[in-house]
Amino acid sequence: MHTFKQSPYWLSPSGNGDDYIKTYPSLEKNITADICVIGGGITGVMIAYALVQHGVKVVLVEKETLGSGATGRNTGFILSGTVEHYNRAVTFWGKDKAKRVWKYTQRNHEILKEIIKDEKIYCDYEQNGSLVLAVTEQEGKEVRETYALLSDDGFSCEWLSSKDCAELLNTDFFTGAVRMPQDGGFHPVDFVSNISETLKKQGVSIFEKTPVIDIQSTGMENSLEIHTANGKVDCAMAILATNGYTQNIVPEFKDLIVPVVGQAFVTGPVQKSMFREVIYANFGYEYWRQLPDNRIIVGGFREHAKKQIINFSDQIDLELLDGLHDYFTNIFTEARNVCMTHAWSGIMGFSKDGFPILGATSAYPNLFICGGFTGHGLGFSGAIGFTAAELMVNGFAPDADLFHINRFSQKVRNSI
Numbered sequence: 001m002h003t004f005k006q007s008p009y010w011l012s013p014s015g016n017g018d019d020y021i022k023t024y025p026s027l028e029k030n031i032t033a034d035i036c037v038i039g040g041g042i043t044g045v046m047i048a049y050a051l052v053q054h055g056v057k058v059v060l061v062e063k064e065t066l067g068s069g070a071t072g073r074n075t076g077f078i079l080s081g082t083v084e085h086y087n088r089a090v091t092f093w094g095k096d097k098a099k100r101v102w103k104y105t106q107r108n109h110e111i112l113k114e115i116i117k118d119e120k121i122y123c124d125y126e127q128n129g130s131l132v133l134a135v136t137e138q139e140g141k142e143v144r145e146t147y148a149l150l151s152d153d154g155f156s157c158e159w160l161s162s163k164d165c166a167e168l169l170n171t172d173f174f175t176g177a178v179r180m181p182q183d184g185g186f187h188p189v190d191f192v193s194n195i196s197e198t199l200k201k202q203g204v205s206i207f208e209k210t211p212v213i214d215i216q217s218t219g220m221e222n223s224l225e226i227h228t229a230n231g232k233v234d235c236a237m238a239i240l241a242t243n244g245y246t247q248n249i250v251p252e253f254k255d256l257i258v259p260v261v262g263q264a265f266v267t268g269p270v271q272k273s274m275f276r277e278v279i280y281a282n283f284g285y286e287y288w289r290q291l292p293d294n295r296i297i298v299g300g301f302r303e304h305a306k307k308q309i310i311n312f313s314d315q316i317d318l319e320l321l322d323g324l325h326d327y328f329t330n331i332f333t334e335a336r337n338v339c340m341t342h343a344w345s346g347i348m349g350f351s352k353d354g355f356p357i358l359g360a361t362s363a364y365p366n367l368f369i370c371g372g373f374t375g376h377g378l379g380f381s382g383a384i385g386f387t388a389a390e391l392m393v394n395g396f397a398p399d400a401d402l403f404h405i406n407r408f409s410q411k412v413r414n415s416i
């Protein structure tokens with residue numbers, strides 16, 4: 001029998017949610033702004049934060065509540081890199097691009113860290129590093145190659161043999177690992193909720209329970225109408241920070257940002273400290289970390305889903321969840337006697353090539369998109385918020401080319 005709560009831990013009272021989450025009114029009239037940010041996950045708030053620094057008037061509208069999308073349903077890792085191991089990224093995209101993207105994500109971490117410090121954002125931030133664990137012999141070879149390539153490219157990292165992994169983790173399940181000391185984790189909802197207070201003080205108008213139902217151009221240059229359920233935002237520009245939900249507003253994005261369901265659970269506090277780093281195993285399909293109060297949060301197993309049903313609901317696939325729990329507790333038997341307290345699902349946005357997409361849409365040149373994080377939004381959101389703001393305000397931003405829509409074929413781009 002399942003006795004856990006079927007709700008996202010970070011958004012629940014025991015995850016601090018009820019005490020800390022700030023609430024905002026819904027939009028009930030017509031207003032104006034320079035730029036409207038659509039979506040109040042970590043990407044939306046980071047874009048708003050960066051836009052304010054350019055002196056523009058920003059309105060942020062969120063369909064539900066801030067952080068209620070994937071941002072409130074993840075495991076809170078701030079990782080270097082993308083969904084691929086570095087060796088594969090180098091093969092797929094070339095050494096230069098892979099290196100630039102890894103550097104970009106490490107800069108993202110530095111930006112988040114600085115904001116947490118400067119704005120005094122309470123969010124259980126820890127920089128204890130990550131472990132990328134290999135499960136099979138083949139993955140072990142790839143992780144070893146990843147280590148060699150990362151070291152060659154000047155990234156600080158450490159190789160752990162299967163013996164090192166066994167000593168560290170008290171199991172012989174893993175064939176090797178790379179440790180990345182710069183990585184870490186935080187409480188994503190505390191981060192978003194607390195930074196929203198800063199945004200409010202900086203003059204950003206935030207509206208929750210305000211779904212965007214239509215976007216229209218007035219026909220005049222630099223003029224958009226963002227229609228919500230009970231009001232309208234007239235603005236010069238807008239940006240969709242709606243990640244996995246983007247196709248619900250702009251259906252043409254259905255093939256470029258594909259919604260993918262991820263699931264996770266959290267246990268009650270275990271007696272001992274088992275994991276220091278945030279952990280990414282089996283090509284990132286399974287991942288876990290221990291929270292400051294010794295709870296363990298575990299996600300993954302989507303590779304075992306019989307089919308991906310995207311109905312944008314909160315439904316949990318209990319068979320998959322039980323499979324994930326068994327997988328984890330068979331490796332780490334110490335965690336067997338600790339109950340799951342919460343389990344949940346979330347909608348991620350996967351792009352065609354695993355890189356985020358940032359740029360103007362061809363629906364309207366002043367309607368931008370920033371999404372498609374492919375399970376790594378926390379690893380990009382801080383930096384990409386600044387890149388997006390600069391691109392919108394100045395028409396150019398260093399590194400924006402990495403995420404440009406031009407990388408897709410003309411045929412794909414024409415469909416947007």
Ligand SMILES: Cc1cc2nc3c(=O)[nH]c(=O)nc-3n(C[C@H](O)[C@H](O)[C@H](O)COP(=O)(O)OP(=O)(O)OC[C@H]3O[C@@H](n4cnc5c(N)ncnc54)[C@H](O)[C@@H]3O)c2cc1C
Nearest residue numbers: 039041042043063069070071074077212262346376377378
């Ligand atoms: C189980 C799981 C574990 C994960 N673990 C990690 C991890 O450890 N590290 C990591 O980097 N990433 C992780 N991710 C992915 C990460 O959560 C996302 O990449 C990230 O949260 C994306 O943030 P976002 O703001 O772009 O999207 P979201 O947080 O999904 O925000 C989009 C927002 O847009 C709003 N919206 C949608 N439609 C409308 C509309 N019509 N009008 C107004 N607003 C609208 C939604 O309500 C939502 O709040 C995980 C995801 C899952 C599901």
